[in-house]
Amino acid sequence: MKTELRTLRRSEWDSWFDGILRAFGAAGGLDRELYRELTETDRSLGAWDGDELVGSASLFSFRMAVPGGALVPSAGLAMVHVSPTHRRRGILRSMMRRQLDETRDAGVEPLSLLTASEPGIYGRFGYGMATRRLDADIDTARVTLKTPPGSDRLRMRLADDAASVSDACESVYARRVPERPGMLERAPGWERMPLTDPPEKRKGAGALACVLAEDEAGEVRGYARYALRHGSDGTGVARGTVLLRDMEALDTAAYGAVWRYLFDLDLMTDLRVRDRPVDDAWLHMVGDSVRLCRPRWRDSLFARPVEVGAALAARTYTAPVDVVIDVEDAFCPWNEGRWRLSGDAGGARCERTRDAADLALSVRELGAAYLGGTALRALGSAGRVRELRPGALGAASAAFATDQAPWLSHGF
Structure with missing residues (x-):
């Protein structure tokens, strides 16, 4: 039977949540009645094989503090699972595709967030490890x-x-x-x-x-x-x-x-x-x-820009920065290309440009560095950021840094 991926119906919530509890073991530490109230059904997906739930994903509408103190609308991705009986059928990829497309289409949240039981899964979808605990x-x-x-x-x-x-x-x-x-x-x-x-x-x-x-x-x-x-x-x-x-x-x-x-x-x-x-x-x-x-x-919070320009412009920068970044984002190709980021402690702009790039990196590295918890220079030393103009990496790394370590204050 073909697997059907659809938005969760309120009448299906109990079956949907039961499937999540099975996937995460026993009660999984989740309070059933609280999550019944917190679940945004119009932002939740279920993958169904007949009457059996074989996959799920849900978004929560948050506002997260970013460097400079602004509270930026962010989509918190959670409740993600695929049944072991339905692995390697593209279900996870389909759910990630749809969640990110719908977040972008809504035009409200420039960032997507998640916490990961298995962190290795989400790098291929552009999420970088942004905070530790x-x-x-x-x-x-x-x-x-x-x-x-x-x-x-x-x-x-x-x-x-x-x-x-x-x-x-x-x-x-x-x-x-x-x-x-x-x-x-x-x-x-x-x-x-x-x-x-x-x-x-x-x-x-x-x-x-x-x-x-x-x-x-x-x-x-x-x-x-x-x-x-x-x-x-x-x-x-x-x-x-x-x-x-x-x-x-x-x-x-x-x-x-x-x-x-x-x-x-x-x-x-x-x-x-x-x-x-x-x-x-x-x-x-x-x-x-x-x-x-x-x-x-x-590891704690993983982040990825849904809209690179809006995300980088939403935060401030510890030191003045004027850098052209060549971004690779195969999963969300609308982010690919060169972006000029200019800003300081008072604010920032990030716009498309045809100027030569100073740095080249994937959206995963931008997510990791976004909150200041992972240094761009460290990513460069690991070969994950390429410096195309001498001195650009050090200047950008100093600008992205924060005087307080970023921290996810509660899970979801």
Whole structure:
């Protein structure tokens, strides 16, 4: 029977989602009712073999912070799978083709984003690894922590019901978004994502809790959402773990106060940190950041320009730049050709040109470098960017760089 690729119908959502859960194993960590509300059915695809779902892909409408602080409409690609019974039939390629064509036709989102369970798949569709994430397991019983001045002047307030203080946390989060490239503005409904806490998925931990750092006027300056897993070393000595879900702070004092709180919880000797910026400041507050913290860095967000000109013009540049880039993009050929990028910290333009190229690269390298997390010079050293005018690579690499590492603030 011929596979049919079509836009998801609301009446098919349960079957569609069941197929996704099967593909990603058990529940896949996905909250069914939340995703029912978040799914944009008119931007979701299903590949059907009769009544059987054999492939899926879905887009979410986001706005992402880019260098300079602008929030740029971006299409977040997720829920992508092809059944193992239907591999090598072109289903994935067809879904990627249609999603990118429809995003371009809508003319709203110059960027496409995804996170990848298998990163090697998406390079051929033009996605470059744009951000990394930091994970760590900190031995708080032995690691010393030196917090910034003023951290001890904030009041810490514990809310056992994290949902009850969600508005205060989201206010802090919203103020942080423009400050770091890669952060996503919370579209309606996504503020519930950090609060998902089904008992069957706690794996021995307690319920989600939230602590707020408040100044003398009672304004919330920072927060952390976390859970506690009590345990012992087998001899009766307590050895519990703090499971950090997410945290944000508006200034260094509040940041330090939140981390001090997490380090000092009774009966806890370990702090599990997941999915933080690679330049997170706690790395410079601890006495031993490697041996007793075990930091690891992993791939996170993959990005690709849907419209090269609009994407490059949407961000600012750390240093003045005037460079002609010859772009290769076999999957989205409308991007191919030479583009003149000129700009600085105040803004940028990127337009078609017939001038000789200074650099040559594929759209995948543009996606990797777009947020400043991957240096163009490093890509050049790997043979993935060709310098056609002496000095052009170094100048462009400096312009694309950012003073804060980009970071995807929540998955999708």
